[in-house]
Amino acid sequence: MSTGPGSPIRRTSLVDEIVGRLQREIVDGRLAPGQALPSERELAEKYGVTRASLKQALVRIEEVGLIRTRHGVGSIVQDVQQDGGADLLKYLAPPDGSRDFLFLREILEARCFIGGAIARLAARRRTRKHLAELEQALQELERRRDDPKETQRLENVFVRALGRACGNKVFNFVTNSVSAAYKLDLATYAAPFRDGAWVAAQLRTIQEAVGDGDEAAAGAATEAYFDECGRRVLAQARAGARR
Amino acid sequence: MSTGPGSPIRRTSLVDEIVGRLQREIVDGRLAPGQALPSERELAEKYGVTRASLKQALVRIEEVGLIRTRHGVGSIVQDVQQDGGADLLKYLAPPDGSRDFLFLREILEARCFIGGAIARLAARRRTRKHLAELEQALQELERRRDDPKETQRLENVFVRALGRACGNKVFNFVTNSVSAAYKLDLATYAAPFRDGAWVAAQLRTIQEAVGDGDEAAAGAATEAYFDECGRRVLAQARAGARR
DNA sequence: GAGGTATAGTGGCTCAGCCACTGGGTCACT
DNA sequence: AGTGACCCAGTGGCTGAGCCACTATACCTC
Numbered sequence: 005m006s007t008g009p010g011s012p013i014r015r016t017s018l019v020d021e022i023v024g025r026l027q028r029e030i031v032d033g034r035l036a037p038g039q040a041l042p043s044e045r046e047l048a049e050k051y052g053v054t055r056a057s058l059k060q061a062l063v064r065i066e067e068v069g070l071i072r073t074r075h076g077v078g079s080i081v082q083d084v085q086q087d088g089g090a091d092l093l094k095y096l097a098p099p100d101g102s103r104d105f106l107f108l109r110e111i112l113e114a115r116c117f118i119g120g121a122i123a124r125l126a127a128r129r130r131t132r133k134h135l136a137e138l139e140q141a142l143q144e145l146e147r148r149r150d151d152p153k154e155t156q157r158l159e160n161v162f163v164r165a166l167g168r169a170c171g172n173k174v175f176n177f178v179t180n181s182v183s184a185a186y187k188l189d190l191a192t193y194a195a196p197f198r199d200g201a202w203v204a205a206q207l208r209t210i211q212e213a214v215g216d217g218d219e220a221a222a223g224a225a226t227e228a229y230f231d232e233c234g235r236r237v238l239a240q241a242r243a244g245a246r247r
Numbered sequence: 248m249s250t251g252p253g254s255p256i257r258r259t260s261l262v263d264e265i266v267g268r269l270q271r272e273i274v275d276g277r278l279a280p281g282q283a284l285p286s287e288r289e290l291a292e293k294y295g296v297t298r299a300s301l302k303q304a305l306v307r308i309e310e311v312g313l314i315r316t317r318h319g320v321g322s323i324v325q326d327v328q329q330d331g332g333a334d335l336l337k338y339l340a341p342p343d344g345s346r347d348f349l350f351l352r353e354i355l356e357a358r359c360f361i362g363g364a365i366a367r368l369a370a371r372r373r374t375r376k377h378l379a380e381l382e383q384a385l386q387e388l389e390r391r392r393d394d395p396k397e398t399q400r401l402e403n404v405f406v407r408a409l410g411r412a413c414g415n416k417v418f419n420f421v422t423n424s425v426s427a428a429y430k431l432d433l434a435t436y437a438a439p440f441r442d443g444a445w446v447a448a449q450l451r452t453i454q455e456a457v458g459d460g461d462e463a464a465a466g467a468a469t470e471a472y473f474d475e476c477g478r479r480v481l482a483q484a485r486a487g488a489r490r
Numbered sequence: 491g492a493g494g495t496a497t498a499g500t501g502g503c504t505c506a507g508c509c510a511c512t513g514g515g516t517c518a519c520t
Numbered sequence: 521a522g523t524g525a526c527c528c529a530g531t532g533g534c535t536g537a538g539c540c541a542c543t544a545t546a547c548c549t550c
Contacts, residue, residue: 018533019533043501044501060302060533068334074543075542077501077542078500089423089427091333114421117368174353174356176331178424180330185417260502287532300503320532
């Protein structure tokens with residue numbers, strides 16, 4: 005975990021703290037699905053806060069689908085695996101510095117397949133405008149591929165352009181949720197971008213397949229790229245944890 | 248919109264109402280990204296509620312990522328397209344009875360591709376246990392394929408089993424978010440299940456490909472199935488809107 | 491038994507108010 | 521000019537006490 009001069013000091017609000025605790029109780033299974041939470045009055049007393057503050061925490065937890073609150077009855081823990089939405093992913097991520105890489109692996113795998121789907125659609129729908137966007141980002145990346153920071157930024161530009169090119173906003177939102185789930189060290193996340201030439205070559209392959217309208221090739225190239233990116237991130241994460 | 252005896256009378260809470268109004272203002276663009284909301288005191292007065300109630304609404308809206316609230320500053324509308332998560336989808340869905348089918352088409356398309364990814368992974372990881380689950384659901388569906396209600400239920404069982412078989416929880420959550428986005432008439436949603444024999448045949452193809460460990464075939468069969476399902480749902484939705 | 495009717499416990503919502511944070515301004519000092 | 525200390529108006533954070541609305545249940549009446 006980086007603690008450079010740029011990182012702001014931690015200042016958690018009361019509500020955030022309560023949300024965190026309750027969320028952990030539920031995710032870790034100490035509060036099982038179907039079970040009722042203690043009453044708001046009880047919980048408020050237990051945490052030493054007002055009902056108003058506690059209520060805000062419950063409202064947030066309900067919004068992501070961890071509990072369901074009913075007037076006159078109480079709050080019941082929901083079955084996360086059954087009904088949880090993608091925004092839950094950020095709550096399920098293991099804490100920083102954890103050695104649990106299973107979750108990270110799943111996230112990266114999902115990212116890989118979703119990326120493939122986006123590329124296939126982009127190849128199907130390719131328009132002059134979107135191809136130009138991709139080409140522009142790519143050319144700039146090829147120029148600046150020796151600067152890892154810029155490589156990372158421009159790769160992001162390229163991937164976002166690909167998302168627009170696929171002509172389906174839904175994938176945009178899905179990608180955001182999945183991406184939000186890996187809260188990684190910057191160095192870990194940046195691992196693939198140290199090799200700018202490789203990134204540029206991969207994206208070039210993708211861009212050409214999309215330009216040719218070759219769905220299968222575009223999908224395969226994108227999956228291969230994200231797959232290898234995932235490998236490198238995972239390797240870096242493991243290396244970081246060993247320190 | 249069905250208003251049968253089963254549908255409970257509408258009883259919206261104050262907070263729900265506020266969330267709905269603010270959410271529409273933002274999604275429809277009357278409150279632009281980067282713009283600040285009026286202060287909580289102002290908004291509370293405007294809606295004729297207490298700050299506590301208004302605050303609950305703001306907390307929920309912030310949780311899904313539509314706004315960002317900062318102490319001493321205020322609430323700023325976020326750029327949904329840029330940063331929004333998948334749980335936003337349920338807020339973006341056009342109101343019931345709308346003739347805007349573009350969004351529905353995108354949702355169904357995403358569902359189709361995600362289903363394909365799940366099937367490919369299921370074929371890659373096939374285990375005896377999961378194959379047995381699929382087979383059981385399928386056999387029961389084949390027995391009861393003349394009952395649309397049962398066909399629908401068992402298709403859901405099969406698809407969920409496929410989700411477990413893919414060995415990646417992330418897709419589970421993504422699927423839930425995407426599915427939550429289409430709030431359709433029951434009749435519309437049930438359209439594909441009127442043809443139980445067709446459904447059974449499709450799922451049988453999928454099951455066999457998964458059992459063979461043939462990733463490409465499993466993915467293709469599943470995409471084809473969801474694609475056709477989407478077509479039928481869309482056709483039904485259009486027919487329903489013309490009434 | 492069937493159908494009312496109290497009642498205890500729950501969440502929904504209000505009211506009034508103080509505290510903490512932010513950003514922008516003023517002003518004295520360098 | 522630039523810098524830092526300070527003030528202050530406006531904003532969200534949080535409190536405490538309280539009443540109302542809803543739900544389930546146990547009991548009572550017929």
